[in-house]
Amino acid sequence: MATIQPVVFFFVLGVLAGVVKSDLKIPEALYKSLSIFLLIAIGFKGGVSMAKYDIMEVLPIASAMVVLAAMVPLTAYPILRFVGKFSQADAGSISAHYGSVSAVTFAVGVAYLANINQTSEGYMALIMALMEIPALVTGVILAKAGANKAEGEKTQWGKLLHEILTGTSLILLIGGVIIGYYAGVTNNVAPLDKMYMDLFMGVLALFLLEMGLLASARLKAVLEKGVFIVAFGILFPLTAGLFGAYVGWYFQLSPGGTMLLAVLYASCSYIAAPAAMRIAVPEADPAVSIGASLGVTFPFNIFVGVPIYWQMAEWFHSIPLD
């Protein structure tokens, strides 16, 4: 197994700074700028390497992997509702968070692969962008289905779909993929790679520092909610990751791609999902879902999960497919 990458220690640094109540603060504008950068860079990089594929061949596989991602919230819901005893709204909302993805966890996975000299299919970035759609829609249906609606309370499906389809992450990822693809096909990657490829890891480091600060603030809230949600935040992603690794292997992705699909299934959202849930399931408590996602699952994934998903990918690939 490879050594832990230096970049994830920036997360630890952020957590420590939070714990000792340092006056270190990442300006909000920097945080937002870094996420814009990362989304474009992930999309762009994916698009550039997609230029080597035949899109018509890729699309059906990619669609299948996106649709299958709806299994993740469908599995999470009954556990949360009947084991965890969460209300229907909360269980649906948390399911949506875990069905959705975290671009930063994905980025750590990409960095891990680079570190061990593995490549992956470029269209994983596209899959990431699209996966949010079934995850969030399924989550909302679960949260709402059969519930007695109070007078005047209608699920704002139009507004929700608009929020999902025009959300920052979807727009930037898909925009990045298309521009990267165009740059790859027309052989024009050259001057843009200095920023969107070479600086990727350095920017990720700063972003993880901020994430550490944020996570340390959230962890306390989630610990107060009891042991179930912490256990869920660790065990559920392992299960979802295993399923992702299986699906990736089944569709004959490379080991690197298989691992990234496991990461996508296993990772959970703390930006897009909260925004969507606030609109569609306002009665759900965001403190639990964001707390579990950011305070438990995110650190688990970047330190422990990612290497395990790589083990899973290798393990499946040691099975002869035919």
Added chain:
Amino acid sequence: MATIQPVVFFFVLGVLAGVVKSDLKIPEALYKSLSIFLLIAIGFKGGVSMAKYDIMEVLPIASAMVVLAAMVPLTAYPILRFVGKFSQADAGSISAHYGSVSAVTFAVGVAYLANINQTSEGYMALIMALMEIPALVTGVILAKAGANKAEGEKTQWGKLLHEILTGTSLILLIGGVIIGYYAGVTNNVAPLDKMYMDLFMGVLALFLLEMGLLASARLKAVLEKGVFIVAFGILFPLTAGLFGAYVGWYFQLSPGGTMLLAVLYASCSYIAAPAAMRIAVPEADPAVSIGASLGVTFPFNIFVGVPIYWQMAEWFHSIPLD
């Protein structure tokens, strides 16, 4: 003709995000940071390549090109006043916008040249910095000349000149030119180029994304003002560009430099000019001038204009000068 550069598609992405009402927002601090970067980088790069020239030889030519730039607002004014039926104040203000320049359009021109492996005279950055002076002064004179001044209303020439001469873009461009020149002459470019040269295109991409968002918000306002201003926003820069290409060729610039002069004459301001006009011609309506400049001419120039100005430059240079 070369393929369209990937970087301009970031502008399209921004427009699309604006049109679908995405929640994508570029933090104001990022926008301002990127423009500071671009101005320094343009100046620095120009300064470095100026180090190869004899300044005493360059200055008279450069001055001539700056002074001739006053022709641009002088031509725009009668068209706007008598064909477009704008008030004297508005016609003068819009003339000043079109006489002035857009550093980002210039940057797209520079990127275009890099893409087709053409070089240009480094002092074009200096010309850009200085061109704002005659353009804005002429525009204000046109807006004010002979108008009956209401009691107490005096053109604040002192304040205006201060605003023009100490404006952010002039300070940063000229500062960048001088420091770049010094770095070039003393052979000290090396560690600064990693940022101000290598990252230029990547930063430009982010900036164009923001410009797209801004332009989509402005376009609606300008379309409401009718077809004249849209036609003006397309046809006038073509004329000004032709004149610029002629002047560049006449002063024996390289084809690349000729094209950049055409870009400077053709491009128009949406930052420095509005700020100056607010002080000097407060009665002019900024919505029209910024709308035409940012909503019509800017996108026209970066997509269609720049390749045409290159054609013009090539065409003039196919004429034997002696």
Added chain:
Amino acid sequence: MATIQPVVFFFVLGVLAGVVKSDLKIPEALYKSLSIFLLIAIGFKGGVSMAKYDIMEVLPIASAMVVLAAMVPLTAYPILRFVGKFSQADAGSISAHYGSVSAVTFAVGVAYLANINQTSEGYMALIMALMEIPALVTGVILAKAGANKAEGEKTQWGKLLHEILTGTSLILLIGGVIIGYYAGVTNNVAPLDKMYMDLFMGVLALFLLEMGLLASARLKAVLEKGVFIVAFGILFPLTAGLFGAYVGWYFQLSPGGTMLLAVLYASCSYIAAPAAMRIAVPEADPAVSIGASLGVTFPFNIFVGVPIYWQMAEWFHSIPLD
């Protein structure tokens, strides 16, 4: 003597922009982002080159140099109190500022060394991080010792120590050192260096631009305080630098390291010290200490001091130690 580095002219540009009252403004978020970057980069770079040393050998030397740094405020205090006639609180507070360090002055020193192809001991970054502790504590003791305390006014030692030990600069520098060290030892520097090493000088340039703007605003205030504080701001760092060069040479640092130690002893704080003094010595006037530090000593050091400290280092090293 080497030519002046281009990067320091960005400071001049900032001062000029301030003096002519340009509308140039560096967004606060950019300023904070750049300082976060510089602190991480200085730490990281130091940590990477520390990986070549045996830590157990380094620690005692480093500790000695940190402890000796307390001599700086102890020397400054009587001069300020009895020659400069400052109140006890002000003399203590200014001493703390001059005992503490400026990461940007250090960065200019590092850039100077790179320019003349000299290396230095990586652990200087660590020393810089730790030097603030004795400097600030000594300064506060000087400001408070024996003073008649008004009722209810107790020095908040707990709060002060917390502020010093968890301050942004200490956390980021030490965090950067550790991560850089780990990256160096595990041979994982590669993808992070594109950002934290290659871009160092370019970021420093932007930061110096901002520092120039800030210094021009402060200089006026300090000039009004009379000639003593200006003379102190120039002569004291020369003395402290000489002492630092002596200590560095005595502990057998390389010439580069010797010069950096001189820079650390000579430089003074305008961020960490003001924050600490506000808590511990609120009765001191921050305008004097920040004004002298930022308006006088900082520019003196980066233009004149740094080359002189290099001369001092070379001069000591021409003395045979045994």
Added chain:
Amino acid sequence: MNNTKAMKRIDIVIGEEKFDNLIELLSENKIRGYSVLRKIGGLGSRGFRSPYDILMQEENVLVVVVCEIDPAENLIKSIQPKLKDFGGMCLVSDCLWVEGPPISY
């Protein structure tokens, strides 16, 4: 006090997403002056919007309208039916406008 004019001050705090609607309503009411403060956090019926939390992306806006008593009453009347949708709060208080600046009310 001399040289002052009795006016009404209306303070409205609403979610940023309703800002455009409110501005439209103000211009329908021919309001000629108001001030807008952004990035406001708070607690209300829809929970806590922390001004320090960079993950929570919702912010409130405070719009302060100072106008004469009649337009104030009309504005209140036309704002009231929309308040349920707007959320937030709407306050009215008394103030004196110091005369001197160009009239923008």
Added chain:
Amino acid sequence: MNNTKAMKRIDIVIGEEKFDNLIELLSENKIRGYSVLRKIGGLGSRGFRSPYDILMQEENVLVVVVCEIDPAENLIKSIQPKLKDFGGMCLVSDCLWVEGPPISY
């Protein structure tokens, strides 16, 4: 004015570092609505905090609480002993709450 309810408006300006304490105090007092404005500069007994100075890192926070008259008096009573530590200022004034939005006071 019709459809309005007489309320108290409490404006508190304190240093950012005391914000958490204040919020706690508000929630102990069962305050159900308030607004928070950040990045406020000012002059007070502890000197000038320039809103333009990026080196000075201290900022003030303005918290506006609108509530009924009884809770307002209770709040004032429990805030007063802490004001010496909080610094800043605390004002009370009268206002009318325009009815309509979900009640958050």
Added chain:
Amino acid sequence: MNNTKAMKRIDIVIGEEKFDNLIELLSENKIRGYSVLRKIGGLGSRGFRSPYDILMQEENVLVVVVCEIDPAENLIKSIQPKLKDFGGMCLVSDCLWVEGPPISY
């Protein structure tokens, strides 16, 4: 209300470019406390300053001065002649200062 002192609250909104002039005027009037809020948009006689428009670089500043009744009247008197140049608006209202914090008025 007990432990409170009747004071005047003066709210001044002006363009950022006049901020320094205003502060000077306050210190000439020996005002010992005020708060400053930046980045304020609004509509006034000089048109709309959108708080969301990053191209428009003009912003307003809100300065809130709380002081005793006499200094308030003096301040108003010395501010009034400058208001034409300052633009914006200047309001006076009543408030109660809750006693306790170090006196900064």
